[in-house]
Amino acid sequence: MHIPDGYLGPTTCGFFYVVMVPIWALASKIVKKTLKAKQVPLLAIGAAFSFVIMMFNVPIPGGTTGHAVGGVLVAILLGPWAACIAITVALVIQALLFGDGGVTAIGANCFNMAFVLPFAGYYIYKVISHNSPVDSNRRVIAAGVAGYIALNIAAALTGFEFGIQSFLHKTAAGQALYCPYGLNVALPAMIGEHALVFGWVEAIVTALVIKYIQKQDPGLITEGRA
Amino acid sequence: MGTLVFLKESVFSDEYASRKGFMQSIDPRFKAVSFFLFILTALFTKSIATSLWLYLLCLMLVCVSKIDLGFFLKRTWIFIPIFSLFIAIPAIFSIVTPGEALVSFKLAGLNFIITRPGLAGGALFVTRVTVSVSFVVLLSITTKHFELLRVLRVFKVPHMFVMVLGMCYRYIYLFVEVVENTYLAVRSRVGRRVHYKKGQRMAAWNMASLWHRSYRLNEAVYNAMLSRGYSGEPAIFNDFKARPRDWVWLACSVVLTFISLNII
Structure with a gap:
């Protein structure tokens, strides 16, 4: 889901930077206000955690592997605003040091994975889990459903961003300048692979990690957001 | 395991950044700004020739920075440009990009037509992606990573x-x-x-x-x-020192950007 440089035109890249700047500023303000001073390293831990989560190869049927994004998991553990900062930091490091995800596409990548993904996932989790006890199965199911739906929403957005490039940037001769496929191809391709494969990986990982944390140290599910 | 080993080797290795090459000698702030300009040029250009010229410039910088060209090509082409190449292939055919036919052939009873706008669009797409990835990788391997992260202060990152x-x-x-x-x-x-x-x-x-x-x-x-003295407000040390050669490099980069975009 990481959009590399060259897939989105300058208009889309610029638009998402403009959208993300106030979100980053607000996230910074809210986190500074709500996070206790001694929890500051938690942001870095969350960022490193979401970076490393993407490196875990999760086996899927058929002998192959996929990886989770972990955005919903970090949002459940740290809250959505702190998750926004943590995932942004992870995406910036990936783009600058790893070449994964473009520098010009950081705004779009952060909108999809550091804003929409954790916020959608967090609120879906909140609605489904409601006020159930920290160690209830309902929270495990809520985490899985939230991981699946939120990842698919983010994937659909990414597909939409790819798909509009051929409308926005084309020469008179019909030559595509950026991502060459329209919405009729990009949207089903992105939704299809995430609905069939990666969404399930995200759901399984999010649910199982919450289940293990419930068993080992249930306080962690609410502590990080305190 | 393989991913983790690759991660450790690629992200945490400062081996090339410690060498005494041309790009390593440039102040990280100036280097980051100039490379960002080149990436923006690659993003804005509609010409394959400009994209190719930028790629050539990048490879020249690799050579004068004492980086093994084979290592650099392997590091940049795997995975994003190769993935983009596969993505671009269907787009060169008339079914995705209609237009003036260049080549047509039959395969398994189906008629395939490669069109001029399809081929031009596909080539521009792949070169644009390759140029951008190459500059980011060159920046990352010629700069000590901790310094590169500190450079973000230049861009007024909180x-x-x-x-x-x-x-x-x-x-x-x-x-x-x-x-x-x-x-x-x-x-x-x-x-x-x-x-x-x-x-x-x-x-x-x-x-x-x-x-x-x-x-x-x-x-x-x-x-x-x-x-270590943390009092609630982080302090970021700024011990970068610009030298005349950094300013010359930045001026050259701006001129090259303007020439590439036909502004001057």
Whole structure:
């Protein structure tokens, strides 16, 4: 889901930077206000955690592997605003040091994975889990459903961003300048692979990690957001 | 395991950044700004010739920076440009991009037509992606990573982000070590492929355990910060010093950008 440089035109890249700047500023303000001073390293831990989560190869049927994004998991553990900062930091490091995800596409990548993904996932989790006890199965199911739906929403957005490039940037001769496929191809391709494969990986990982944390140290599910 | 080893080798290796090459001698702030200009040029250009010229410039910079060209090509082409090449292939045919036919052939009873706008669009797309990835990789391997993260201050990134970035970078190294050791321990005990359901549980357990261990580390890290003078507001040291050659390099980069975009 990481959009590399060259897939989105300058208009889309610029638009998402403009959208993300106030979100980053607000996230910074809210986190500074709500996070206790001694929890500051938690942001870095969350960022490193979401970076490393993407490196875990999760086996899927058929002998192959996929990886989770972990955005919903970090949002459940740290809250959505702190998750926004943590995932942004992870995406910036990936783009600058790893070449994964473009520098010009950081705004779009952060909108999809550091804003929409954790916020959608967090609120879906909140609605489904409601006020159930920290160690209830309902929270495990809520985490899985939230991981699946939120990842698919983010994937659909990414597909939409790819798909509009051929409308926005084309020469008179019909030559595509950026991502060459329209919405009729990009949207089903992105939704299809995430609905069939990666969404399930995200759901399984999010649910199982919450289940293990419930068993080992249930306080962690609410502590990080305190 | 392979991913983790690749991550350690590529992200945490400052081997090339320590060499005495041309790009290594440029102030990281000036280097980052100039490379950002080149990436923006690659983004804005509609000409394959400009994209190719930028790629040539990048390869020339690789050579004068004492970087092994084979290593650089391997590092940049795997995975994004090759993936983009595969994505671009269907777009060169008339079914995706209609237009003036260049080549047509029959395969398995189906008629395939490669069109001029399709081929031009596909080539521009792949070169644009390759140029951008190449400049980012060149920036990353010729700059000490900690310095590169500090450069973000130039772009007025808030202190909190810069501090979290610096800490996160160190944590990633620690986490990768923990995960690598855990996988090694699991492999040495299991000794064979496990069923995918078991594998999923193992991966999830690893993540949960990683979170548990690192969360509990938080307080120790905070105490370490306090003992080093942290008072609630992060302080970022700015010990970069610009020299005349940095200004010359930046001026050259701006001129090259303007020429590439036909502004002058």
